[in-house]
Amino acid sequence: MLQTGNYSLVLLIQLVLLTYDLFVNSFSELLRGAPVIQLVLFIIQDIAILFSVIIILLMMFNTYVFQVGLVSLLLERFRALLAFSALYLTLSICLHCWVLNLRWLDSNRFIWTDGLQALFVFQRTAAVLYYYLYKRTAEFMGDPRLYEDSLWLRDAFARTRQ
């Protein structure tokens, strides 16, 4: 069974990572006095996204549902988050590489093209959906049914075996 203290701590870490991500997405364009600042911010942001995904995956592995082998049940339930996390991480890395590549020599240069603008819009929109799904999933990982044997789980197990 998941301990409340452990869950609170993990949830806090997840929310901190999300907050950092939102902060960088919002204000990274302002913090471009030197290209290295953006470089550090972007590297930490990408690592934070990766950490977030790893944490949510570890939480999933910690569930009783996963341990009895009902991985498909978890994937079915949280597939949207996993998909958006992968999409968002990919878009973020692409955008960061592109922006840094263009701004590396002159950080105050006008770099915008239609392609970059489109990628920017997609990345920021995916970020919002990722925040929503991640927060929701992190809250739903506190579902006690995922951590103990129950009639619901037995029924799901029986249905999967059929």
Add this chain to the structure above:
Amino acid sequence: MPTVKSKKKKVKKEVIAAEEQGEGMEVEMENRTNRSNSDSKDPLTPDLQDPAPHKKKKKKKTSTIVQETEHADIPNGNSAEPIIDGEEMTVAVTRKTKKKRKSKLAEHHSSDLRAEDDSIIYETQSPIPQHALFSAPHGHSQPVGKVFVERSRRFHTDRVEQLRHSELADDYMDPRQIWTTRDVALKVHHGFRVIGLFSHGFLAGYAVWNITVVYVLAGEEMRTLPNLLQQYHPLAYPAQSLLYLLLAISTVSAFDRVNLAKTSMALRGFLTLDPVAVASFLYFIALILSLSQQMTSDRINLYPTANQTLWPPGTEHQVLRPWIVVNLVVALLVGVAWAVVSTRPDIDYTEEFLMTMEVEGYPRGDENLDIPA
């Protein structure tokens, strides 16, 4: 009480008989009484007998009367009497006889009174040990009651224990100890909902302020656009960043409240024009529109540095007009979304969904399975 009365009557009869029989018999009885009293009381209250003879007789008299009346009133005296064996019964009888005798014969026989007083010395002492004897269980009434309850009715005892436990749990248990992961999740959700509510209002106000400033700086018929660029360029990028931050929080909050991940519920909300669903749609559109103006915002931001290449003379109107219109639309959208959300601030479908997180809620499990979270 009736037994006491009948005994009193018995005593009266005995007293009359004793009077008839004479003094010698009385003395004999007294001696017997004294002996039997001392015999019976010694093992029970050995220490209380010694200080008694030192007391003054008058005091003893009054105290005797008080003790007598008390003894007659206390029902416990009856319950104790059957325990007394034959000899003690006679003691009790003689004791009461002497009490009555003391009150009746005190006037007639002053010399006898002396002798009776001697016996009264023991009598005055006898109620005290008796009282102490009966008061002893009173002191331990709680544990005795417990044992009785547990022995006689086991089921009842269990219930009492359960009730006691529940009461203890209600009174003394720390609320943090009974916190579950669900409670933590709900608290976090509540916290974010408060932030979201603040964000909705702040965003609406900020967007309206932003577009007002832009229109004021642009002048009538947008004739003073260079003035707008000159005045607004330091604010353009921070404003854009803040707008994205607030829009992101507001959109996530609106999605949370409509429970967007549960597709069927969200679709039903959109089709029935649920206020929260409409608001989340408006916020999402505003977000995309706002993001689409990132390029123009950066262009405004770089107005003083790259004036020649980015802003050739005469292109201000062409670049700024769509930007102003989009900002106006964004301001209208977030304003309307805030108004719509404010009409039903109590709707939160995700919270309702989180509330159903319990093992016993098995019927809800089937619904949960269908959710692509």
